[in-house]
Amino acid sequence: MSTALRLLLVEDAPLDARALREMLADVDGMARPELHHVTSLAQAEAALASAAYDCILLDLRLPDSEGVYGVDRIRERHQEVTLVVLTGNSDQEAALLALQHGAQDYVLKGSHDGESLLRLLRHAVERNRLVIQMERARQQEYHRASHDILTGLPNRQLFTDRTRTALAQRCRERLVLCFVDLDGFKTVNDLHGHATGDALLIAVAAALQDSVRAGDTVARLGGDEFAVLLTQARDADEAALVAERMVQRVAALTRIDGKGIRIAASIGLAMHPAHGRDVDQLLASADRAMYRAKAAGKGQWRFSLPMEEQGQKLLRPDFDMGALRLWYQPWFDTRSLGCMGLEALIRIDGHAAADTALAQAHAQQALPLLGSWVLEQACRNWLALAAGNVAPPQVAVNVSAAELVTPDYPASTLRLLDTLGMPCAALQLEVAEDDLADLPEGSTLLQNLGRLRSHGVRIALDRFGRSQAALGKLASLPVDVVKIDIRHVRELRTQPQARAFLASVIGYATALGCETVLCGIETAADLENLGNLAPARVQGFGLALPLQGGSAQTCLLPC
Numbered sequence: 001m002s003t004a005l006r007l008l009l010v011e012d013a014p015l016d017a018r019a020l021r022e023m024l025a026d027v028d029g030m031a032r033p034e035l036h037h038v039t040s041l042a043q044a045e046a047a048l049a050s051a052a053y054d055c056i057l058l059d060l061r062l063p064d065s066e067g068v069y070g071v072d073r074i075r076e077r078h079q080e081v082t083l084v085v086l087t088g089n090s091d092q093e094a095a096l097l098a099l100q101h102g103a104q105d106y107v108l109k110g111s112h113d114g115e116s117l118l119r120l121l122r123h124a125v126e127r128n129r130l131v132i133q134m135e136r137a138r139q140q141e142y143h144r145a146s147h148d149i150l151t152g153l154p155n156r157q158l159f160t161d162r163t164r165t166a167l168a169q170r171c172r173e174r175l176v177l178c179f180v181d182l183d184g185f186k187t188v189n190d191l192h193g194h195a196t197g198d199a200l201l202i203a204v205a206a207a208l209q210d211s212v213r214a215g216d217t218v219a220r221l222g223g224d225e226f227a228v229l230l231t232q233a234r235d236a237d238e239a240a241l242v243a244e245r246m247v248q249r250v251a252a253l254t255r256i257d258g259k260g261i262r263i264a265a266s267i268g269l270a271m272h273p274a275h276g277r278d279v280d281q282l283l284a285s286a287d288r289a290m291y292r293a294k295a296a297g298k299g300q301w302r303f304s305l306p307m308e309e310q311g312q313k314l315l316r317p318d319f320d321m322g323a324l325r326l327w328y329q330p331w332f333d334t335r336s337l338g339c340m341g342l343e344a345l346i347r348i349d350g351h352a353a354a355d356t357a358l359a360q361a362h363a364q365q366a367l368p369l370l371g372s373w374v375l376e377q378a379c380r381n382w383l384a385l386a387a388g389n390v391a392p393p394q395v396a397v398n399v400s401a402a403e404l405v406t407p408d409y410p411a412s413t414l415r416l417l418d419t420l421g422m423p424c425a426a427l428q429l430e431v432a433e434d435d436l437a438d439l440p441e442g443s444t445l446l447q448n449l450g451r452l453r454s455h456g457v458r459i460a461l462d463r464f465g466r467s468q469a470a471l472g473k474l475a476s477l478p479v480d481v482v483k484i485d486i487r488h489v490r491e492l493r494t495q496p497q498a499r500a501f502l503a504s505v506i507g508y509a510t511a512l513g514c515e516t517v518l519c520g521i522e523t524a525a526d527l528e529n530l531g532n533l534a535p536a537r538v539q540g541f542g543l544a545l546p547l548q549g550g551s552a553q554t555c556l557l558p559c
Contacts, residue, residue, distance in 0.1 A: 004031040005121060008053040010070075011086065012039040012062050016109060020057070023114040030118055041065040041073060048078050054125050055082040057107070060094050067094050068101045075102040082128040084121060104128050148220040150198055151205035156227075159219035163229050163279045167272065175231055175272040176239040179286035180208065180246065182224035183264040183298040186437060190472070192259050200256045200263065207249040212242060223440015227283070236271065236303065243267050243301035251299060264299030266290050275304040280407060287405045287444065326377050327546040330392070331517055331539035334530075340537055341394035341428060344378040345546055371403045375413065379422050386426075394458060396428040401435040405444050410451040417457075424456035428481065432462050436477060450478040460517070465505060475512055482509040486520030489540075492529045502533055510536075 007024075011017040017037055024033055036053070038044050041064045044056065056078075058070055065073070074083055085106045087095040095106035104124040107117065146158040154162065166175055182204065189197040201224065208218045208226060217229040228246070233239040250265040268289025275289075276282035285304035293300040328342035378397050385391035403409055417424055429452065439446055453459050460481035461474075465488055474482070484505060491498035502518070509516045521527055521540030530538075 005033040006054045007033040007035050008047055008056045009035055009037045010044040011059045027114040027118055041070045055121050057084050059086040068098050071098045071101045071103055080132055082125045084124050151202050151220050153205050154219040156221045159227050160279050162217050166231055176233045177270045177282040177286050178228040179268045179290045180226040181266050181290050183266055184262050185224040188261050196257050196259055203253050204250055208246055211245040211249050222442045225440055239269055243269055247301055266293040266298050267301040268293055270304040284407050291402050327548055329546045330544045331537050332543055334538055339392045341392050341396055343396040344374055379420050383422055394426055394428045396430050399429045399431055404448050410448050414455055428458040428460050430460040430462040433464050453478050481515045483517040483519055489520040489526055
């Protein structure tokens with residue numbers, strides 16, 4: 001026998017109510033419904049608030065409700081209860097309108113016997129149950145597709161959609177986009193394991209949500225990168241207060257799973273419309289500002305520069321590009337001692353003043369523009385050597401994280417090579433190990449490196465070995481060359497055990513298909529200390545001093 005329906009009858013006409021009650025009571029072979037009768041919409045709402053019902057049988061004409069008003073009220077407050085409306089022959093249009101407003105079916109008074117009416121009600125309940133199940137499944141699928149599975153925060157796609165919507169709805173109002181990157185997350189993972197790392201990400205998500213208002217959006221973009229959309233910040237000062245609050249609350253996470261940790265957040269802020277007019281521009285501006293925060297000491301926040309200051313106007317008159325010169329440090333093959341490449345170095349009027357130029361560029365946020373100048377000059381100098389048949393296989397240019405996070409960096413680099421007629425394989429871009437530390441898979445920087453590498457540009461990991469966890473990270477990085485930090489050559493002079501680390505790095509890098517370059521060969525003794533380590537390449541002042549480069553018409557000194 002089927003389960004009895006719990007039925008709420010809302011009917012103010014006593015005769016109609018009695019007829020329905022008697023009809024439903026006289027059903028053979030079917031469970032008699034548990035019927036509760038009220039005479040007004042207000043009584044129905046009170047009954048629904050105090051008990052659960054499978055189905056509501058609602059008259060469209062009540063003392064306190066006429067037509068679809070009662071349907072709308074019940075649907076607004078009790079969306080999952082099956083609703084069937086009662087109507088007379090003259091009200092069929094009202095019944096059809098009730099279906100459009102959310103009723104599952106309608107009953108014409110006097111047109112059913114008890115069995116057919118109960119069957120109609122049961123079918124309506126079953127259809128409603130299936131619709132609810134499908135809607136829940138759809139919502140769950142949408143949630144899985146639009147939210148981060150670990151933290152429950154919106155993912156990159158949902159964050160992008162919400163930002164676009166906010167920009168469209170409030171195009172003349174100020175919105176603030178914050179890019180949040182964790183400092184020290186990789187260390188927590190390496191020391192305490194991924195379970196603790198996951199628990200930390202969940203705690204960071206909660207800390208960021210606690211720092212903002214209900215109408216703001218906190219999202220996890222991937223790895224240890226988060227984004228926050230502030231929709232209610234009145235001005236830059238208020239946005240700065242929120243950023244400072246986020247920094248402080250993340251820094252307060254000193255214990256996770258009972259383990260002591262050290263974590264910080266570097267945050268970049270971009271304001272609409274000063275720092276960007278669409279999602280991509282705002283994200284790129286906030287990303288660059290985040291790297292400024294990291295450069296300031298991590299656990300900091302910084303605003304982006306206005307868009308016009310991110311272009312050519314960035315170089316003020318006191319940044320004298322004309323004083324810059326490029327010199328080139330060769331690296332050599334350990335077997336043939338042939339020159340395999342030249343690394344571009346910045347000098348000012350022939351002096352070793354690269355640090356001064358870079359510091360000035362940092363101060364004015366001109367690294368991307370300085371980097372593009374160096375890249376073009378280095379390529380032109382290499383082509384000048386190639387015209388004289390004395391060019392080594394590669395010319396190397398150091399590239400900063402601030403350049404690599406620019407969305408159009410790969411396209412602009414490939415466009416330059418194509419314009420100059422330079423083979424992609426002749427260019428080697430060198431990225432410091434510190435710039436790749438703690439980066440999540442799928443980050444803009446790694447994607448840009450991968451795109452350049454797919455076109456044949458060689459990627460070198462510079463200053464490798466400064467981090468204890470560097471070796472484990474190597475396999476996941478899109479690199480062709482591993483340049484081992486100078487300190488390991490110096491350690492060989494006094495610490496024989498340093499040989500074991502070098503041997504493991506060279507062996508592992510070779511197994512991954514990477515070429516190794518050992519930097520810092522300053523004396524003949526340094527070369528002898530290598531013994532049978534046999535890295536593929538070596539570089540240092542003990543092998544050759546930097547060579548002066550000129551214009552496209554002036555060749556470098558031959559190696």
